[in-house]
Amino acid sequence: MSNFKLGLEFAQQQDQNDELKSFRTQFHMPKDNDGNELIYMTGNSLGLQPKITKDYINQELEDWANLGVEGHTEGKNPWLHYHEFLTETMAEIVGAKPLEVVVMNSLTANLHFMMVSFYKPTSKRYKILIEADAFPSDKYAVESQLRHHGYDDKDGLILWKAREGEELTNYEDLEHILKEQGDEIALIMIGGVNYYTGQFFDLKRIADLGHSHGCIVGFDCAHGAGNVKLNLHDSGADFAVWCSYKYLNSGPGSLSGAFVHERHAHNKDLNRFTGWWSHNKQTRFRMRDEFDQLPGAEGWQLSNPPILSMAAIRASLDVFKTAEFDRLCKKSKHLTGYFEFLLNELNNDDIKIITPSNPNERGCQLSIQVKNADKTLHNKLTEAGIITDWREPDVIRCAPVPLYNSYMDVYKFVERLKTILN
Structure with missing residues (x-):
């Protein structure tokens, strides 16, 4: 993982070369009051909504409306076997x-x-x-x-x-x-x-x-x-x-x-x-x-089974099927490794990554332990347009999810964190 570099240009180049980059556009990204996309690093708590989810659920609502109980056997996706x-x-x-x-x-x-x-x-x-x-x-x-x-x-x-x-x-x-x-x-x-x-x-x-x-x-x-x-x-x-x-x-x-x-x-x-x-x-x-x-x-x-909930799962699984899980895991290791590299380069004694450094002993979540924590750092990140996850007593959990997070997300996160820490 020593091929990582500092600077904006490296992050932009990684995104340009990312064979999975198009999947980001298949998800609804939360925005602030001015319509700017937030940096969403909380897929380890609640994943973002695939844009196709609404269509999948609407299909079952349509069949329910038009077929009633017959949707169990006559629906486009028969509920009996859903x-x-x-x-x-x-x-x-x-x-x-x-x-x-x-x-x-x-x-x-x-x-x-x-x-x-x-x-x-x-x-x-x-x-x-x-x-x-x-x-x-x-x-x-x-x-x-x-x-x-x-x-x-x-x-x-x-x-x-x-x-x-x-x-x-x-x-x-x-x-x-x-x-x-x-x-x-x-x-x-x-x-x-x-x-x-x-x-x-x-x-x-x-x-x-x-x-x-x-x-x-x-x-x-x-x-x-x-x-x-x-x-x-x-x-x-x-x-x-x-x-x-x-x-x-x-x-x-x-x-x-x-x-x-x-x-x-x-x-x-x-x-x-x-x-x-x-x-x-x-x-x-x-x-x-x-x-x-x-x-x-x-x-x-x-x-x-509850069909409407299963329709949402089916939508996401179809995205996974297209993306291919092996490719997602490969990107996850590289993206999380880049995140770890940038955090370590901050060289700040107030924060420490407690997640294993071995990529085979973690997923995409990095848990950042905060010295003398009182949730202030987490709140400042939120104000800076970064959605992370606070866990008592002193950890901010961050997950760059390979399906929809980019290298630029990671770069911007660490740049904003650097500003806050300084």
Whole structure:
């Protein structure tokens, strides 16, 4: 990454040479009151809206208006099978087989549904291990599962912590925890990319380690899906969940994805909550048959899907399909590397990047830790037309998303930051 250079001309040249630059024009860019485009660096929190999203949703509104209930079978995109339109591209993005993936529910709901099946505590093995700085919803969810099964959530929760004075967790510490307590741990549930630091964990290493101690292993990939190559199938994880409104640009609060490894695909003995949409498609509408479980991840569905939300996801996935995820990941590493280079060149003791410097251990998010933080720097960035994301106690999260962020975005960001710091 030593080929980066300072100056406006380098950023302009990189944008000119960017084979993905046209995709920026396919998204609505937020503007200030004077109509100037803001520098949007918060795709790790809410992705921007593809311009085709409105057409995709309008198509379903038209079919609803003109066909009513017949839209389930007669619509341009029949609603009865609509979730299947999303499966193949979503599976490619997360590195899974179509059998292993379904889009349904919201993120924490899916996490609970997965734990219904895969958290199987016994009197000896009942503890759950998560990273200490996991996204709060994950922590609340696993604590409530412990209480639901009659365990004390303080005793039953094991935290994989960073070492004193460090921000990033260490695999040797995880190995030590499992060596000491592995036979008491029923479930390891880690955020695939940590929301706070941006650290991308080695999913296969964690899954292999957990399985070697008899633990079930799952991942919350909310900050990984559409951002990094998760390779969920090859990781060997038992399950994973993710949301679609960050890097997958499906709109606020939109649906979640779920992955269940194919080795569990035909196991009808797994405990699970069920509903009519997890019933055999061929006999689903006979209504009086005994429950007949669908194989694969589809077997965890409960209800018929919300079409309008799925239409927005489909729009974004079609953009991904055209852009090609391999090309996006390649640009992401280069663009984020350029961002890191410019930030480091500021040589300012008031800020520090806490995200790993190894491009294979992060996605496009860089977390900037602010010395003596009181949110002032974040507020000044906002006033300067830069949309970032503040996380207590002292971090500004910034994500140059390869689909719609440019090298000029990064250059302008750092130039404005430099002015503010000085």
